[in-house]
Amino acid sequence: MNVWLNFLIDSLAFGATFVYGSTGEILTEKAGHLNLGIPGIMCMGGAGGCLVLNMIGKSGLPGAVIVILGIMGALVMSMACGLLYSFLTVTLRVNQNVTGLALTTFGSGLMKVIMSKLKATVYLTGPKFFYRWPFADRQDSLHCLGILFFLAIAIAIAAGWVLMRTRVGLHLRAVGENPATADAVGINVTRYKYLTTCIGSGIAGLGGFYYIIDYMASQEAYLSIEAFGWLSIALVIFALWRPPVTIIGSFVFGVLFSCSSFITHFDWIRVTMANKPLLRMLPYVVTILVLIISSIRNKRENQPPASLGLNYFREDR
């Protein structure tokens, strides 16, 4: 395949990690909770999925069953983290930043402990081909476009549709914008916050799992998930809190991130080693610019949810 096309597809596949992470984070933020635990949750999702695969990887179960069980493992583990985060911030009303950071510390640590005990030959070697269906046999970048890649795109589009086109989405946005008003019209604020945080965490967890099992499919892949978790939070701002936009945004981030390794294929681009870090810095700089520009333009639709970061307590005025 053409090097160019190869590069673009690879960026797209790489970006799916961020699509998961930022779609999950967007849902949580739409409920008014800035979840800085997302990197840890993504780690835990990856660990959960691999833990399950480590048990069934060589069991000879049908591929579809292995795929589904792995996904379940990732979901259960990351949603458990989401539940913990919700309990601390929604019920116990602890500062969201502090809780999120503690969760990231915990999640990334626990993942490393778990992953160090798993055998890549079991959880990775066999199962990765099931996940890479239908392109598992290809030698080019297309092999990364597996089930989880398409699931990411579907989830991002579905999340956008739910948020903007359904009653549940309307209620959820009301909770994040103005919980007191939502409460006054009879919306169960606590339930919405819990559910979206848990679902969002589950989605983010799949991102970690995808990165380990499909995109990188290597034994060391888990070491870089935390960094991509932070990038996912950046992407939320870049996408202006719109899940479908994360697809484009993560493609752009993917291009910026992986072009430094692909760029050597093009002799007409002169690149030195020094440019690599700068290229990788670019997503963050662009995100900052987006944040600044959207605050200067002050268009209401592009602002963070109004109650982001503030815990809701009905009796407070």
Place this chain on the structure above:
Amino acid sequence: MNRRQTEEVREPLFHLTRRMGISPVKAWGIRAAAFVLGMLACGLIAFLLIERLRENPGRIGAFYYAFIKGSFSTSYKFWKFLKNVAILLCISLALTPAFRMRFWNIGGEGQTLVSVLGAIAVDFYFGGRIPEWLLLILMFAAALVSGAVWGVIPALFRAKWGTNETLFTLMMNYVATYLVSFFLVVWVPNGSSSLPRQQHGRLPTIGNDYLLIILIVLVLTIGLYIYLYYTKHGYEISVVGESVRTAQYVGIKVNRVIIRTMILSGMLCGLAGYLIAAGLDQTVTTESVGGQGFTGIMVSWLGGFNPLTMILTAGLVQFLNQGASQISQDFDVSGALPNVITGIMLFFIIGCEFFVNYKIHFRGSKKHAEAAAEMGRGIGK
């Protein structure tokens, strides 16, 4: 006004009120209980994760003893403990003025990292070419300026356009990280991207390697405590944090306070960066700060944004960290165990603040009626 009447009727099993005040004994009792519970939870998790413990449950005593061993068993470990507390405390202190102003600066990591970079850059270019004392001063200045610049940029945008400071400062961390990688590539042409220890620009030592750093941070702690509680600036920070409207009413220029405080916050991160650069590492890597900028947020919050209490909380976090490292050594488990232990303990310790700040009233209890009366008095934040 009083809305209790309607809610009493469809009251769930319990309801919550903010406490108007709690005796320190009770508050510390709650915290101590959380600590003990957290320790038990750590034991439980350790049981699941550590094979050697599962095989030999009798070693659970050794597991807990490792916490103490980690920081206090040898004088070297103890000094290392004090040094680590000092650096963590320094970063936490730097973030505190901003937090007291309700400016959620989570960019301590980046602010400290660029300061390390700034100091090492001076060291790299001028080391050996100018007198050592001048080099140290220049490094110090570079660290302070870099930290201040990194801190004030988000503050300027927040003051002018209301740009969300939490997200902005978060992003600045990563820009700092890649800035460091960039310079490492430039400075280390062989491609290894690891800058060898510089020969110049080393802080003089007194007693042992760490004492000077510890003393500097101790002085800073007391100084910052005085600044926050006994100076006009500190007072203005508190007023702005509590109520912007009150601040305007008494004629405080809110934006100026925000910018001034973030410059200070950045400069203190700069000091931390200088201590790391000139006092300890004499080199820079993307991991020079090692996540302490984030841990510092938790230390500061747990310490109630009070510099003196933060000595305790920084000590606690470091104690857990070194204890857990000791465990990974003694029980031969992955080096990431400290993060797990620290995370679990933090969940318990931050979760218990809820019981310090809120009262739970169960349905039908006598206190329930009192709560209603309390509501009527009006509850502020």
Place this chain on the structure above:
Amino acid sequence: MEKQLALQLRGVTKHFGNKHANNQVDLDVYKGEILAILGENGSGKTTLMNMIAGIYYPDEGQILIDGKEAVIRSPKDAFDHGIGMIHQHFKLVDLFTAAENIVLGTRQEGRYSLRAVNAEVAEIVERYGFHLDPAKKVYDMSVSEKQTVEIIKVLYRGADILILDEPTAVLTPQEISRLFDVMRRMKEDGKSIIIITHKLNEVLEVSDRVTILRKGDHVATVNTRETDENQLTEMMVGRKVSLNIRRSEPVNAVPRIYVKDLNLYSSEGIHILKDLTFTVRSGEILGIAGIAGSGQRELLETIVGLHKPATGTITFINPKKDKPVTFFHKSLKRVKELAAQDAFHDRNMNPVSFQGMRNRDILKWVQSEDVLFREDEVIDLRDRTPLEIRQLGIRLSFVPEDRLGMGLVGSMDMTDNMMLRSYRKGHGIFLDRKKPQELAEQILRDLSVDTPGVSTPIRKLSGGNVQKVLVGREIAFTPKVFMAAYPVRGLDIKSSYMIYDLLNQQKEKGIAVIFVGEDLDVLLELCDRILVMNAGSMTGIVDARTTTKEEVGLMMTRTARRSGEAEE
């Protein structure tokens, strides 16, 4: 056609603490009528309506709907009974469109489609003649449009009894007449509408019957056609009650602040203060009367420099004439500048010049109190920030309405709250807590503040004690002008009288006092002159000693007269 009863109240009573908010109130509302509830601030109108709407639950009495007893314990119960209330403070999500806000929280069968909702909303808009685009975002809306959304929100949920809490307070005359058209159409549709208002002309214009409440009691219900403004005012304000507030004659009242043609617009472009012109005098209490939200708060905030007026002037007269220079200036540089402008004379009326003198000698001369100001100082306060006003040496005390949100910091103790005004004093960087602490202790003693001590966070104090702390601090500021907005709101009788006494003491010291109050009896007995405001305009200034409650009541409630009459 026989009129059908929609809602009946029987002996409804509600206490807050030991205070009656409503006492044995009976009320009938028929289908297809507009009932106006009239009463002063604090007469219990809103409390009564909140009981119907499920915000409060009555201590005693019954509520009957369609003849059957109903138990209304929550807003949801009220909705289930077809009752909807439109509050003064709108509860809307700014980022949503009108239609989205309207359907928010409803649970209907079938798929959610914004288009269908838009159509339904458009149908309601059409039926009652509202002016509203269902797809418009709330943040783009005027106050009137937001109110429309709130009304449709209630109608959409199927309400048959609508309660509107002072709906016209925030509307322009055109918007009011449009609202009334809508109300009439809803009435024709068989809905019952209860409107809470203070404005007599509106009552007469739109309602079928009027219920008058006074101090929580039901005074009378009359048919609108059979009454007039004077009768309603009399029933509303009642006989004058003697409160025995000590009032001294103003001594040597000279102008202290001139306000001329003052106009203020809010950030949303609403005209809040309209062409205000008046004079504040020293040694006198100027009362400001008006329905809550007529611009009283904004007027005071504009004077102290918190808002920038669009047009007009605020001039402060600093009484310096024949006073020694040492009283006002510590900076020698500034004194020399003033001397160069020929601002001083000595005790024998000879001009003072420092030409060719050494600084030491000038200082000596000034300190001998022999150098006097020639004239009063005239200072333009407009467009100056609170800090700039302070730096000019002008001390304006201000007791704001929002005590803990603006005047004080709840989490700080008395000492630290004392410092809010004075912490800048002194040159060093350190705070001086000694003097504030002495002041706190003095206020604690003098005003008998009930608190464990000066180091207790003031959030823990009761409302009356919080107010004593605030008023005490503002008095200790030794101001030239003392302004207080609703200083006795929520206070018990004893604390209220203490505040009145303090205001009187200020007046006797020759300080110009501005008192924004809501109780007409108090205004009439405490103040020397009363400025009456109505929807941002001034309807007149009256002599408190000769005016009557009815006169002030009428000026508060009737729409502004021609501007010519509004002059002093």
